[in-house]
Amino acid sequence: MKKGFITLTVNGDAHEVAVSSRHTLLDVLRGKLQLMGTKEGCTTGSCGVCTVNNARGEAVLSCLTPALEWDGQAVTTIEGLEKNGQLAPIQQAFIDYHAVQCGFCTPGVIMSAQAVLNLTPTPGEDDINDGLAGVICRCTGHIKVKEAIRHAGDYVAGRKA
Amino acid sequence: MSSPDDLSVIGRRQPRLDGFDKVSGRSVFTDDIVLPGMLHGRILRSPHSRARIVSIDTSRALALPGVKAVVTNADAPDLLFSDQQPLLAQGFVHYVGEEVAAVAATDPLVAEAALDLIHVEYEVLPAITSLRKAMQPGAPRLHEWAPGNVALTHEKDFGDPDAAFAASDLVITDEFRSPVQHNTLAELHVALADFTNPAKLHMWTPTQGAPMYQMALARAFGLETSQVRIVYGNVGGAFTGRGRAKPHHFIAALLSRHAAKPVKIKATGDEEFIMFRGSGETQYRFRTGVTRDGRIRALEADVSFDAGAHAEWAMILWLPAPYLNWLYKVDAVRYRGRFIYTNTVPKGSHHGGIFGRLSAGWMQHLNHVAEELGMDPAEFHRKNAIEAGHHALDGSDFASCGLKECIDKVVERSGWKDKYGKLPPYRGIGIGIGAQASGGKNAANDTSAAMLRVADDGIVTLYTGIPDMGQGSHTVMGMIAAEVLGVEPEDIRIVGGDSDITPFDWGAFSQRGTFTTGNAVKAAAQDARGQLADTIAPLLGVAPADLEFAHRRVWVRGEAPDAPSRSFSFREAIGKAFNGVEGRSVMGRGFFNSPRPSGSLAYSFGAQVAEVEVDPESGAVKVLKVTAAHDIGRALNPLAVEGQLDGQVFSGMSQVLYEECRMDGGQILNPSRLEYKLPRTYELPEVEYILVETIDPYGPFGAKEVGEGPIVVTMAAVANAVANAVGEMLPQIPMTPWRLLRVIRYRKKRAAVSGP
């Protein structure tokens, strides 16, 4: 099909969205659903700022898949990490460990970090390096980003445990 | 007021005040703004390095449904981007990527299709696309007015260099080259213009400073500066890449005026590299004269910059001259610099300005000098290093200076003495030092202003024009205001990033933010506190100067902060002022401008040691550890200072080892974040930071800059460490595997020929 409706569940909410074959998942999130937390960067898979999590909690690049491919699927974006008004542990850790500077890549970096934590709550150095190598944070050099991920386990839903 | 030694907020590891918005996806960047009726703009660029425009036909593009404006030079022949440069190409194009025409359409797809429908006929002309070719004797002229393709020159002598070289026991000369490098900002270049009311141009765009954008756009469109409003709420990184408005800003405005609708232009991934104005190819010749016992008598640098097709950034041409004065006690300094035209995009600078790339070569050269003298380079730097109270040849004065202490600290903490000259083959250690000015007068003034108001609930709103592009300036300004007023940083709301609202501030470049804007915010907070003290003091029967403000309380100095009926909470105090007979609304204002006629008031210093390992078989480099000691005055927010250091260590090693726009004629072969290599998680070294806190008499609470000083030193240390690992000075950055392998193979062959 060249145009049509897809059903996409974003952060638990089901949406029926009109899309064309020219759109990617990123275009749907930003352009159609106005979820502006997910950023548009290089659009060629190299910068990672468009990272969202798929239904399995893995980091995927929303710029690199056609929207039509996502019919019937679910994604989590940066807007979906808060629960009951509380930041997710990884979000609070990013604030406390100064893993955020300009903030443009931050949604993509956090969704990548969350994917690492979805695999294991106590990631090792290689888990973190491998899980974050797909995003580029120009400001922090990833140094404090890695620190925040290492300490995310100290938090429960927005508070230090 | 609290004495400097009794600070309650300053010096605290304060998380960002905008952290919540940034981690939750709430922060709004320019591309997140969608205005009603907004059109999408695209730019048609020159495919040629040099050509005559024979004709442009836009009729088919204009006829495409959804296209609301198509502009070429014919629509705005007098609109200049810079002094000699029309905004849209006029008759000729001078580089690949030059703006030839632009369209605005209801949909990005239509805009893209419209570009394809503009027909431009070119007569291609021979082009000069490299610095080397442009400097060759007899090279054809790029511009009629520039013989030898020299756009500008800058020559400066301090002291008597000829005499100082003549008096030297040893004179060494080295050459060095740095490549085209791009800022690779996280947030791609973007501008949203609303020029539907011809009396007011609204522009949303990330910037390092609104005034330069306002002035440039106002001049181009015949407006007063205040008729241009720049909105820059969140700025996705800058790294010197957002100092000045670029053509897309002007084009968005022009399209908006033509179409009478808001127009957004954002760079596509590779367009970012085409419009970039990062640093150009640069050639350096360094000459140094020393006495036999290792005292530097004379320093000389001769630098040729590729300016691109237009000389837009004259500032970087003259910045090296004073820099050569700041580190060492020397008899004389000579600088010769020139800007050379080439048929490439106009150049500016990259993270670290001119100083980083210069240092990657200059510090290798000085290392070479030390080794020729048989001296330990760390000892050589220390012997010649300046101290507090030094008066430099260029007139700079250094009220505070911890350079020697920085050198001592990194030597000690890195284990330098046990490692230098003693490491196994292909392991290397290198030291670099550097200095940086905290703001400075490059124009008539270097002013930052600030305002704040205190609401009757005790919440303080601070208005500042300093952009927060990640460095954490808004948080540190909040801390300064909180410290002076005796409240907590969380009590400060920052209103920034809108030139219609915020008071004047040149912006965040030349490392002026913390120092200059910080002093302005401090003055504004003191003004407000003074107003509050004037109201409260009579109620307690003391003089205003006897009041203490801290921990959200106001009390009489020498008494208990919570003494009943002798003290107030801050909120009570502001209530007394607002709800009293006078009904005072407390509003503070302040500004700061260096009292010096030129140059800077304060300089930061630093020393770093880097350790690397080179794989002699593949040429790959691994940076193992960077030990950094920096005198940045007082660290107002150590957490953010570390963040600045992290980013600069990363970016410094990146520029020395990875970053290069690889050129093919006038085209960039690797215009993407995939092929323009920036290191990622695996490549980052272990870091250790030491803060040498000299308290500067002019800085706010003693602070100096930390925005660019460290990267300059990282580039020097990493370059020296790699040179140390392979055994000789490396004449070029980045030090890629193939360049290192070539050196390693050559040295092996030479060793085999000359025997053991």
Next chain:
Amino acid sequence: MLLPEHDFIKPRSLAEGLAVLRDAPPGVRLLGGGTDVVFNMRCRLMTPDTVLSLRDIPELQGVDVLPDGSLRLGAATRLTDLVADPVLRERYPALVKAFRAVASRHVRNMATLGGNLCLDTRCWFTNQTKEWRDAKGPCLKTGKDVCHAIQGSPICVALNNADSPPALIAVDATVTLASHRGERTLPLRDFYREDGIRHTVLEPDEVLTEVTIPPTRDRLVFLKETARQGMDFSYGTIAIRADGNGARATRLHIVLGSLTTAPRDLSTAGERLVALGLGDDGIDAACATIRDALGPLTNLYSPAAYKRELARTLLRKAIVELREMPA
């Protein structure tokens, strides 16, 4: 930049997909995870009329152990799932290393095995935006009789930059190609062609459905040299499979990747190593064959001289690793 308009088709079964390919005119592009194809569509390097998504076709999924001990890998299996597969991890750690070497974890969470095997060749005069290519002028791949990488080259010399093919070729993997006309199985080695434009033998109506790895107890080593660990295309890769143990081997299969248009077998080098053993003499003799085995190289992404040196380095390092493997 949005994608070029196309007809997007997502078949529910292999038969349905093959029927589409039977009926559709040329101009169908197969889509796995999209990480290569979507990238190239954005650059207008690919402007297919139809995109056929293979991602969810059930017949193309998973890892199975066949009765003879062979492994069957479905072509639409994601690289992430291959990296995590317990059987592969136990039997073929070097293969897992090769799958994990591809791009970044983000990409591997989307990219499929079939997609990596069919990854289009890359050239920095071609893999650019349309505007960029227009400025440089078209090439063999984009419609003109000119090669910008090697002047005068009659064929496209773009690089096969995929990481998994050398490792799979070294273990004698076969691929199955299906069409409405039937199925054919061939060695992966023979799947690739020395032509950057038609770089595989896949016919326009065929789909790569599975990869089969015959059982083996041989040693296998895979190495990748790249600018950045964890997210990059290779400067060069090598896979070596050998029988025996220590410095002894009677059969060696050496495959270099990312340096040439198709993965390159180093059979002469293998023979020298068999003859002289895997000691330093054998390595030197094998390295001496590299120049002839590689022939002319491009300056794409890294200089030709470096590529040649890198090939020797990879060979030396891989043999050292091989001979030091526990028996």
